[in-house]
Amino acid sequence: MNLTVLERDIVQIWQIPLQTSAVKADDLIDRYLGCLSQDEKDKAARFRFFKDRRRFVIARGTLRHLLGRQLNQRPEQINFCYGTYGKPAVSLGTKPQQSLSHTLTGEGCDFHFNLSHSGGIALCALGYERRVGVDIEQVKTIQRLDGMMKRTLVASEQQQVEAESVAAQSRAFLQRWTCKEAYLKAIGLGLTQSMQTVEVQIEPPELLSVPENCSAGWRLHLMDLPAAYVGALAVAGETAVTQHQWQHLLPDDDD
Numbered sequence: 001m002n003l004t005v006l007e008r009d010i011v012q013i014w015q016i017p018l019q020t021s022a023v024k025a026d027d028l029i030d031r032y033l034g035c036l037s038q039d040e041k042d043k044a045a046r047f048r049f050f051k052d053r054r055r056f057v058i059a060r061g062t063l064r065h066l067l068g069r070q071l072n073q074r075p076e077q078i079n080f081c082y083g084t085y086g087k088p089a090v091s092l093g094t095k096p097q098q099s100l101s102h103t104l105t106g107e108g109c110d111f112h113f114n115l116s117h118s119g120g121i122a123l124c125a126l127g128y129e130r131r132v133g134v135d136i137e138q139v140k141t142i143q144r145l146d147g148m149m150k151r152t153l154v155a156s157e158q159q160q161v162e163a164e165s166v167a168a169q170s171r172a173f174l175q176r177w178t179c180k181e182a183y184l185k186a187i188g189l190g191l192t193q194s195m196q197t198v199e200v201q202i203e204p205p206e207l208l209s210v211p212e213n214c215s216a217g218w219r220l221h222l223m224d225l226p227a228a229y230v231g232a233l234a235v236a237g238e239t240a241v242t243q244h245q246w247q248h249l250l251p252d253d254d255d
Contacts, residue, residue, distance in 0.1 A: 006128040016246040018055045019120035032061020035075035059122040087188045133186025135178040136231035142170045152195040183234040
């Protein structure tokens with residue numbers, strides 16, 4: 001698999017399959033579980049259903065392989081620290097709060113990543129000197145959609161969704177949801193911030209308003225995904241975005 005090293009002004013999006021054949025499932029889970037931290041293993045063990053545990057292990061294990069390639073480290077050597085609202089960053093050194101920012105070779109280097117998964121797909125965004133946030137949602141009929149819209153969309157967004165056919169309203173809502181969540185994850189707030197403080201436009205994708213005291217200059221990108229999914233990337237500033245497909249390798253395969 002050709003894992004290209006990140007360059008400035010290019011954000012990589014990796015699409016990761018979380019559903020595997022029964023033949024490979026156990027081997028893949030064992031492989032990825034072996035590179036997780038004890039905290040991650042404990043979290044995996046707390047999932048009630050095997051399918052949720054499998055998705056978590058594969059997503060986090062793949063993330064570690066992607067980061068290891070960029071940092072020239074073994075996947076199991078990657079350590080994470082977490083921001084006030086839970087956003088992960090790579091931790092270096094002995095201080096738990098020390099993140100990867102400005103510690104790679106070269107002056108002023110800054111490496112960012114973000115992970116999201118839904119259904120059978122995970123998305124991982126990697127950015128060099130670019131803060132990133134990504135979100136993916138599997139499109140399903142949403143029960144009590146009116147209530148969800150009132151809690152998360154501004155009036156103009158609600159009108160846009162309601163203008164769609166009934167069959168298309170869940171997708172239209174989730175398109176706006178993923179854009180908002182990607183942005184809130186990118187700035188490190190996540191769902192601790194009300195989604196109604198963010199207003200988005202879908203065509204073309206654009207942030208129309210953001211919370212007070214949040215910087216401007218963010219760009220939205222809609223992801224090219226299978227028809228049953230919608231996804232969005234938020235990135236600081238203008239940049240090229242490349243999309244890649246991750247292929248799982250068994251322990252005996254070459255990386």
